[in-house]
Amino acid sequence: MQPVNIGIIGLGNVGSGALDILAGNAAAIEQKLGFPLKVVAICSRGVDGKTFPSAFDGVLRTADWREVVNHPSVQIVVELIGGTTTAREILEAAILQGKPVVTANKELMALSGADLWRKSEPRVHFAMEASVAGGIPIHAVLREGIAADRITTLYGILNGTCNYILTEIEEHGTSFDDVLLAAQQAGYAEADPSADVDGFDARSKLAILSTLAFGELVSPGDIFTEGIRRVTPVDFEYAHQLNHTIRLICAARRTPAGLILSVRPSLIPQSTILAGVRGAYNAVWVRGEFGADTFYYGRGAGPHPTGVAVVSDLMRVAREMRQASGDRVSPFAHAHLEDYVPVPVTVHESAYYLRFRVEDKPGIIAQLATALAAENISIDAVLQLPNANWRNLPFVITVEPATEAAVRAAIARMAQMNFLIEPPLAMPIEKAL
Ligand SMILES: NC(=O)c1ccc[n+]([C@@H]2O[C@H](COP(=O)([O-])OP(=O)(O)OC[C@H]3O[C@@H](n4cnc5c(N)ncnc54)[C@H](OP(=O)(O)O)[C@@H]3O)[C@@H](O)[C@H]2O)c1
Structure with a gap:
């Protein structure tokens, strides 16, 4: 069978993880699809200094993303550079050429994903599983697995860095500043930690998940957000006295007034399954009116867990292209999204x-x-x-x-x-x- 040809832009954590999987698991991927996925172009600013699995000898290597998007053989464009400026240009350019896109970009998807999707209709497939909770296939769950349910509540632990810091404070009684410094020195936290510890990264992810879960187009700015900087060891001592623990909880609740959304440190009962989520793990707990409670757990980041999400998206998009029915499934899980009227927390x-x-x-x-x-x-x-x-x-x-x-x-x-x-x-x- 003819392969489906891929171009990958961004070869950092996620891009390198995706390449490892495409090289190391090629036979199983072909067995599942019935045709191979073939990487024909890869791009990063410093591509010349990087080494790649020998499976990619001979593919186009470039520092200019346009060469990937414009490459006549590239059938699916994968954007893994992050940010909202060049990444947006890449997606728009691919869409303009009618090329399907796969992205892991939570920030861009939360801000403009639905807009890009609307503009791309009716030709282009679009996938973004890795944008929330890296290794947990939560988009697929909301889009397909429990699509028949009417979701009433969604709780997530969606930022691995915050969860790691909170559980270190909890287990060792270390201060926030000391845990953050150690995490930065070990490479778990960014030099500028604000996106993580002030809740903004989690906010983008909650915006995406609530749009998928509730069918209302939520913007990150609609979500009340508080970070974890003020949580101290003594808070865990008191929380434990109350048989609770503390996590950065992303919450979406359907109420008679509308959807109430928040990202904030919260006390949760030690007996709840979410309290067992420790270290850099992520989890999502969903309650539906019909199907009751379901729970999803896994690694929120890392080259290989996130790489699996990216390559699985590639497989789905490649299948959809081959079927050529012209029907597309929205990455936001709804054929039409309602406007979200924010309800104050x-x-x-x-x-x-x-x-x-x-x-x-x-x-x-x-x-x-x-x-x-x-x-x-x-x-x-x-x-x-x-x-x-x-x-x-x-x-x-x-x-x-x-x-x-x-x-x-x-x-x-x-x-x-x-x-x-x-x-x-x-x-x-x-x-x-
Ligand atoms: N890290 C995770 O575990 C994780 C999990 C879920 C989602 N994500 C999302 O995945 C995306 C990528 O994250 P990452 O952690 O892999 O980032 P990263 O390690 O910083 O890698 C970014 C890559 O993009 C390349 N790049 C940046 N700007 C470019 C440009 N203008 N032209 C060409 N290449 C460019 C960089 O090239 P050079 O290094 O050569 O300069 C690098 O290879 C982000 O949207 C992130 O939010 C990441």
Whole structure:
């Protein structure tokens, strides 16, 4: 059988992983497809300094992505460079030529994926499995596996760096700054960690997954986002006292008011399956009205897990091309997407964990309780671990379910209290898991 010819642009972590798989698993891929996938062009800025499996001797090597897109033999273009500028140009150029595209680019897909897809109709196939949760085939699950269900809730742990940092703090009592530094030195975290630790990477992934799950076109900017910088070892001590742990939870909930979306550190029960997700692993937990709960777990990143996602996309797209029916399945899992009307997270009701750091003196609890009572918030428990340092005393108040708006208003009332040495840290306590 004639091969389907591939051009790959971007030969870093994901690109090199995809090449390893295309070379090392070529026979099984051909057995599954009934025809081979053949790499005919590869591109990166520093391509000349790189070495490749011998299977790729003789393929076009170039630093200019246009040579790949314009190559007359290239039938599918794979974009693995990241970012939103050149990557967008690559996709637009490929689409213009009617060439299907495979990408791992969460940032670009979250911002403009649906737009690019619409513009590409009706000719071009499009695939982006690796853009969320690397090694977990969660797009395929939402697009096909549980497409018949009506999803009500989706929770994800979608950033491996954050999950690694949080579980290191939890297991070793190390501070956020020290774990981050060690992770940077070991190459697990970027030199500029903001996209990870401030929640922006997870936000792009949640935007993509909620669009697939709920059929509403969500933009990253629609999602309330808080990172993990303020989580400390003492928060894990208190969370454990409450039989909970802390994870950066990406949450999408269908409510009567609409879809409520957030990315934020949250307390989750230690008994929930999500609490067992440790280190750089990712997971997605989905509740459907008909099919109830399903759970997906695996590596969120890395050359080979992400490479598997990219090559599996290539196989699907190559099959669709061969079938030549003209029918395409949207990578966003819906023939038509509705507009998303953002629902502010402030209407969401939850129990909350409030952690204070104070200079100890009599009457503190009474003043904090007054601020909470003024917003109609009931205290559930007050927790204080033994601590000799009365000048920097951490303690926790948990409160009964209240709206985020009420909790924020109570915290605003507390701003004038001069015994607080930093603003209170508020995290929701997830009960629905
Ligand atoms: N890393 C993961 O595990 C992972 C997981 C899921 C999704 N993703 C996504 O996959 C994509 C790639 O990530 P990565 O980690 O593989 O990135 P990476 O290691 O930084 O590799 C990027 C590659 O793109 C090349 N490149 C950049 N700009 C280029 C340009 N203008 N022209 C030609 N080549 C260019 C680089 O070339 P030179 O090195 O030669 O300069 C490099 O080979 C991103 O969208 C990322 O978000 C990554």
